Amino acid sequence: MNYLESLEYLDELSTFGTKLGLGRIKQLVAYLDNPQTRYKTIHITGTNGKGSTCSMLSSILTTSNIKTGLYISPHLVSYTERIQIDGKPISEEDFADCISAVKVFVDKMVEDGEESPTQFEVITAAAFLYFAINKVEYAVIEVGLGGLLDSTNVVKPEISVITNVAFEHAHLCGGTLEGIAKHKAGIIKDGVPVVTAAKGIALDIINQTAEEKNADIFIASNDFSAIFVDFDGQYQELKFSSELLGVNFNYKLKLLGDHQIENSSLAIMTASILGNNDERITRENIIAGLSLAKWPARFEVFNFDGQIC
Numbered sequence: 077m078n079y080l081e082s083l084e085y086l087d088e089l090s091t092f093g094t095k096l097g098l099g100r101i102k103q104l105v106a107y108l109d110n111p112q113t114r115y116k117t118i119h120i121t122g123t124n125g126k127g128s129t130c131s132m133l134s135s136i137l138t139t140s141n142i143k144t145g146l147y148i149s150p151h152l153v154s155y156t157e158r159i160q161i162d163g164k165p166i167s168e169e170d171f172a173d174c175i176s177a178v179k180v181f182v183d184k185m186v187e188d189g190e191e192s193p194t195q196f197e198v199i200t201a202a203a204f205l206y207f208a209i210n211k212v213e214y215a216v217i218e219v220g221l222g223g224l225l226d227s228t229n230v231v232k233p234e235i236s237v238i239t240n241v242a243f244e245h246a247h248l249c250g251g252t253l254e255g256i257a258k259h260k261a262g263i264i265k266d267g268v269p270v271v272t273a274a275k276g277i278a279l280d281i282i283n284q285t286a287e288e289k290n291a292d293i294f295i296a297s298n299d300f301s302a303i304f305v306d307f308d309g310q311y312q313e314l315k316f317s318s319e320l321l322g323v324n325f326n327y328k329l330k331l332l333g334d335h336q337i338e339n340s341s342l343a344i345m346t347a348s349i350l351g352n353n354d355e356r357i358t359r360e361n362i363i364a365g366l367s368l369a370k371w372p373a374r375f376e377v378f379n380f381d382g383q384i385c
Contacts, residue, residue, distance in 0.1 A: 122239025136365030224262020
């Protein structure tokens with residue numbers, strides 16, 4: 077398939093809608109020899125802020141001279157935005173090639189009388205394959221919906237990140253805030269650290285799951301925090317602090333809005349934990365990476381003929 081044909085194929089798959097469950101994706105990645113196991117991953121879910129946090133963390137890792145994959149959804153303009161390496165979207169040719177490779181096994185599953193994978197499952201498998209082919213060291217993976225039964229939840233991450241939990245997709249995630257929190261907490265794996273900004277009953281459920289999984293948990297406003305310092309017309313100046321880490325430093329962020337203060341603190345805490353085992357992830361690279369982070373069309377600042385708007 078060429079790129080346009082791959083889009084037509086994905087459009088056909090969209091008729092299957094959203095179907096939670098891991099059976100189809102596990103079978104699909106098994107046929108592909110489980111590409112998601114060939115690199116380290118950071119798995120990020122949450123009601124709000126997961127895309128921004130993914131973007132910031134990816135920028136930090138890339139700035140640390142680490143070949144980094146990024147998988148996000150949905151896209152703004154092109155499907156190619158969903159699959160990136162070091163901030164560069166996959167080419168249309170490579171996108172079509174990866175979708176074509178996955179389609180071979182989708183067809184096999186259907187021929188064998190199995191249920192067809194969904195559009196999101198096919199794109200997810202294609203992203204995992206692309207990252208493996210290109211030998212990324214880390215991949216930052218954004219959950220599509222919920223967590224527990226989301227097709228990205230076949231990874232075994234270095235860190236699980238849960239930005240926050242609010243009432244969303246209730247009809248698919250248990251119908252209550254508690255049910256939604258349980259779905260978000262479903263990305264927590266045995267012995268894998270958790271970073272979160274959840275509060276209230278959602279935090280209680282995440283804490284309980286982390287305890288059951290013997291996973292260390294790091295909580296915003298408790299173990300780490302960030303505050304606003306200044307704004308120069310383009311960048312927010314913020315301050316991150318953590319008594320647990322013994323650090324306190326300022327940094328700049330082009331992603332605007334009060335919500336990005338907390339999101340950036342999650343990215344810093346996650347990067348700092350990774351840095352305990354990877355000396356390339358330094359404070360200097362964290363600061364530099366955050367200043368370069370982009371999340372298009374979300375309070376984005378433009379300069380038109382010298383006018384900031």
